[in-house]
Amino acid sequence: MRTIRPRLWMAVALATGIFLLVQRPAFPRPTDERKVDREAISTVLRAQQTAWNRGDVDTFLVGYWHSPELTFFGSSGVARGWMGAGAIQEELS
DSSP: OTTHHHHHHHHHHHHHHHHHHHHSOSSOOOOHHHHHHHHHHHHHHHHHHHHHHHTOHHHHHTTSOOSTTOEEEETTEEEESHHHHHHHHHHHO
């Protein structure tokens, strides 16, 4: 009798696991919120690319975090803060 119970629990656990696995899609579609986030990010990146290609550093930096905690690593060193990142970018352009 005692050997049946562990096997029964194992069977129930396995059946539950299979049921839950089948109920979830393997690759869930992005929700509308994720789609909106992706589109917003892509818009910022396209705007930055266009600004960079024009040599417009001020517009390029609009997509960055306006914070003194921003850290930018460039070929001329490390700059801290949004204004510091702008200074390094100006040197590069």
